[in-house]
Amino acid sequence: MRDDSDEEVWTLVLSGDSRHYGAIWDRHRDRVFWHLMAVGNTASTAEDLTATTFLELWRRRRAVRFVDGSLLPWLIVTARNVSRNAARATRRYERFLSVLPAPTVVPDPADRIADRDDEHLIALRAAMAAARPTDATLLAMTALEGFTIHEAASVLGLSESAAKMRLSRLRAQLRTAVTTQPLPEGGP
Template identity: 40%
Template sequence: MTTEQTDEQLWAAVVRGDGVAFATVFDRHGDRVWRHVWRMMQHRQDAEDVVSATFAEAWRKRSSVRIVDDSLLPWLLVTATNCARNASRGKRRLERLIAHIPRADDAPDAADVVGDRSEADAAKTAVTEALRALPQADASLIALVMLEEMPLADAARALGIGYGAAKTRIHRARGRMRAHLEAAGVAPTLEEVS
């Protein structure tokens, strides 16, 4: 396998079970997927877990992976967004469970710990929460277009929707995110915090 092969050629080999081709795909796109996940997860271990889950899904679903303009990256980014959302839901469930465990009187209050975050962390957290509040398809579209700077037409193809529908969805999703950020008391643009 050479790195000169296209994603489509490599993926055809992966579908046949070629691990070397799969490793080449990982080498080609792993860093980009990691950066994308890092923006959503904000913790190194969580990001690494989600990247692993993303590539595990790619291997598991290798015969049904959608290639867009000879690139696996859109499919990987959408899958990474979905895996990140699943991981975040699991983390929130665990946090709710832990919150119900009795604690010692001298343990720090969670509100005090959260209050120590910097403004930048608060803004990133608000953007992450705003992204999580969107329907899955809208969050994937926002992630591809605004965070990964993918052209809207390419993102629409990656998600299997028409360009006009994508244009409408992204306009509405930006409005919902803006309202969520304003309600959270955060006023930066999405570009400033992505």
């Protein structure tokens, strides 16, 4: 099959043997992809445009032109056109977005309701923000993610005893920050 010209294989595709379309894909997809990369597309864009080029091949299957029995020149020209069309569409989209007004930032009302009366939560967040990043990460890994102190310490480059000491100090700081806040009426 590899020795058959694209024109001979394409005749089989047009006669209804769709397996041969895959042979054309296998023969030329890499060349089309690398051409699209060479004209300045990113790899992911070139992959999408390669697929679009072969979609155009199928869509225009009765009107393709062969050069010395090969579809590759037609595919390269089509890939170039597909790439230009995509770039033009991207420019139009970006122009459209540039004339839109900037979105207004609206605070989430749920945040105001959730935090408005909870001084303990506010104090806890402030204490966590003031903590050393390594200590906050250590607490998150052990308390939230379920890692053991040994696992968290090794990831952070600490000894297990140093991690235990840091956690103990951070917990004490958090406890102090939260308990210095007056409890709401009816609280424990």
